[in-house]
Amino acid sequence: MNKGKQPTIKEIAKRLKISTSTVSRALNDHPSIGLITTMRVKKLAEELNYEPNRTAIFFKQRKTFTIGVILPSLSEAFFSAAISEIENFANSRNYTVILGQSLDDPERELKIINTMKVHRVDGIILSSAKNTREFEYIEILRNAGIPVVFFDCVPDLVQINAIVSNLKTGMKEAIDTFASCGHRGIAFINGPAHLPASKEREEAFIDALVNNGIPLNRDYIVYTDLSEKGNTDATLQLINLSERPSAVVSFNDYVTLDAMNAVRSKGLTVNQDIFFISYANYPIWKYMENPPMASIEQLPGKQGALAAEMLFELIDRDTEENADDSGIKQGRKIVLESKLVNQHV
CATH class of the missing domain: 3.40.50.2300 (Response regulator)
Structure with a gap:
């Protein structure tokens, strides 16, 4: 192997004198591969500092394993609580969160949405900018196969997925x-x-x-x-x-x-x-x-957690073979009850 060149599955297969498909299955703990072979493959992969080709994996699975989250401002404690729960849920699914702040600017919000669309996030969680009045981007994302879940600041529309208080x-x-x-x-x-x-x-x-x-x-x-x-x-x-x-x-x-x-x-x-x-x-x-x-x-943490859960349901549904995406088209809302707390006086 040339110095500086990333090791590949082919390199591992050549050294162990087995097929590349066997190496691939062993690295993914496929039950058809024996324990000893799996251990040999993983040991050599570790020695060679082998890293999977993420681009190839994304292409094969039609996923980037990233979601976008767009909030008005992270400086607000409400949204900090929400993003913490969203990231916790995404991490449990081995997903990375890409974060954007609209600062309640509709143009900035739309720019972030378009950037996330270009980078093919698997879904978006969005608390709409307070000055946003046009929501054409919903249909654009829908046509691109990118599900959206709103929370907190939610458009007054029927066919959207949302967590509201x-x-x-x-x-x-x-x-x-x-x-x-x-x-x-x-x-x-x-x-x-x-x-x-x-x-x-x-x-x-x-x-x-x-x-x-x-x-x-x-x-x-x-x-x-x-x-x-x-x-x-x-x-x-x-x-x-x-x-x-x-x-x-x-x-x-x-x-x-x-x-x-x-x-x-x-x-x-x-x-x-x-x-x-x-x-x-x-x-x-x-x-x-x-x-x-x-x-x-208004339970921001619970709103964030439920928004993440709903988004991953949509992502999973969209990737199933012959999936019915009616959940994305028709919309679903979960309502949480606000309540009076911390009576200080």
């Missing part, structure tokens, strides 16, 4: 908790109005007020684009009302952080002048001296 249950518990503490002036800082998650939260907020006999004040529902300025402006809009609210539910924990800062900037005290409950149970709250009154848990 029922945001209404947590909202109901939040309003019930505020009402039980005597709050009547309850406000809501919502996210961008076009998001399905924003619409779901708002409907749940209004329903929960009605169930508690609290009149709806439209001035108590404000919106943010989720930027620091947007969060602050939305909070000041509430604070500056002639009758400011005493309790606020906010779209997520990052909105709440900015909102609490805005409250303090006006000389008000969190959990005294204004109380907060927000989605989605930021882990750092327990280390803060004055955290929100409670959090609404």
Whole structure:
């Protein structure tokens, strides 16, 4: 064998005076090959530092053994918890995860999707960018035989596979908790109005007020684009009302952080002048001296694990002989219930 040249199955077969097919089967522990032959083949392969030709394997099996995961931002604890569970599941299947961050930019998201398509990932798990409104890429990936599973931020479409959180249950518990503490002036800082998650939260907020006999004040529902300025402006809009609210539910924990800062900037005290409950149970709250009154848990780790499980079911189905890909075409959704946790006050 030439110096620097990678050893091959042919080289091993030549040295052991056996066929290349026997070597291949022995390396893959095929039951038709005897134990002694298998041990001899593996011993020589180890001595020669033999490595399988992954490209040939991928071509033969029509797999790259990689999946793509696209998230808005890894800096958010929610998505860190999700990707950990996704990677754990992928690793158990001997798959590698290729990660991309959209940073909530639709163009960046589409570029990442196209790159993953070109590199022939076997499937994609995606939490859509909050500003994405066009989803033509779903059909493009479907035609390329690449299944997609959404989670958390999910398009309001029928024929998709997704893991979603029922945001209404947590909202109901939040309003019930505020009402039980005597709050009547309850406000809501919502996210961008076009998001399905924003619409779901708002409907749940209004329903929960009605169930508690609290009149709806439209001035108590404000919106943010989720930027620091947007969060602050939305909070000041509430604070500056002639009758400011005493309790606020906010779209997520990052909105709440900015909102609490805005409250303090006006000389008000969190959990005294204004109380907060927000989605989605930021882990750092327990280390803060004055955290929100409670959090609404959306189970990001479980969402990630179930998204990975669903994706591999689709990958396995797609690679079976004469497989029916109706699961990819028709779509399937698993719904997890959000819930109120960590009542700090």
